[in-house]
Amino acid sequence: MIKRRQNQDENKYRFYVAQDDLFIDLNLVQFGWERCEPLHQFGPAVRNHFLFHYIIDGKGKLETNGQTYSLSKGQGFLLCPGQISSYFADPDNPWHYTWVEFDGLRARQSLTLAGLSEQQPIYNSIDPENHTVQNCMLKIVDEAERSPLRLTGLGMIFLDEIVRTSKTRIEVEKKSLRDFYMREALNYIEGNYMHDLSIEEIADASGLNRSYFSRIFKETFNLSPQRFLLQYRMNKAAELLKYSQLAINAVSSSVGYENQLHFSRAFKNVFGVSPSEYRDTHHVQSSVVQRVRDR
Structure with missing residues (x-):
């Protein structure tokens, strides 16, 4: 109406x-x-x-x-x-x-x-x-x-x-249309990985149905969307564990996992160690980080 x-x-x-x-x-x-x-x-x-x-x-x-x-x-x-x-x-x-x-x-x-x-x-x-x-x-x-x-x-x-x-329009040739869809997917993941994100949402944001989206994503990146999203989140988590003082549960929620146990299992699946073990061996002290930033 x-x-x-x-x-x-x-x-x-x-x-x-x-x-x-x-x-x-x-x-x-x-x-x-x-x-x-x-x-x-x-x-x-x-x-x-x-x-x-x-x-x-x-x-x-x-x-x-x-x-x-x-x-x-x-x-x-x-x-x-x-x-x-x-x-x-x-x-x-x-x-x-x-x-x-x-x-x-x-x-x-x-x-x-x-x-x-x-x-x-x-x-x-x-x-x-x-x-x-x-x-x-x-x-x-x-x-x-x-x-x-x-x-x-x-x-x-x-x-x-x-x-x-539009004078500023992007010329998209048929052969590069797939690249456009994949860029849309990556942009959406980058902006929303910290939320409870599903593959259906990413496919919708890219303008594709889930089946076709998953197929061309795998062909483009040699990873399923699920595995890509998992690795992307865990890489972000690894950065936080290495360079921040955030507690493990805060790191978990920062990358889209409200359940810390599920996060720990996912992190170990990617890195082979638990989040706490990773922090013990990779953590950079804040004073070192500050000296690097001041250069």
Whole structure:
């Protein structure tokens, strides 16, 4: 169901909040457009989802991560979950923009292919005279009362257009598509190994079903995903045992094991000794570590 935010001037802004959460690949959270007043400001604020703005006309500025970006007609900007940002309309030529807030398994993948991220938030088109991204976004707003399935389809087209037209897009040849999926898997493992992580979650984050994911992972790394995740976690644990003063149970929870006994068995499976035995023979005193860091 779509909830419309009422406004007295239909020519000033339109704003809809999507109240359905039906699709795991792409979920539209809210969308709209606005003709901003001079110096209109939003933020500082943090979003829980991805938020993409496209500038239909006018100018403004985005401030995020210590950087200030001056933006104008035909450009866009991305805000990522957890990113602090502020943006301001120009005092003389305030911007008119449209936006879509979204999340889902396909969201991050598509933005990665477009070359957009928290570190690279600015969208520039390969063809500034072609406003297909703008048209896709306005179509979502215009068809806000349609079914959730149709809106999700329009959202997919919107993401595809961002990838297709972005100047910073990553060219992925068919032969390297597997490498892209594997990079996605490794990035997800690196960012989530400390949690209760399953192979199904990693496969989902990579955009693949578990069976196919496990097969190409094994072919690429000569290890099953289960064994790779185990070794990755135990290598992280070994670093903590060697260089930190953390208790064994704290090391265990730091690499995704709430049960210390299970952690000790897994560690011995990889290193042939218990965590305490490993620390006894490999631990580096904090004073030594500090001297190394001070060099």
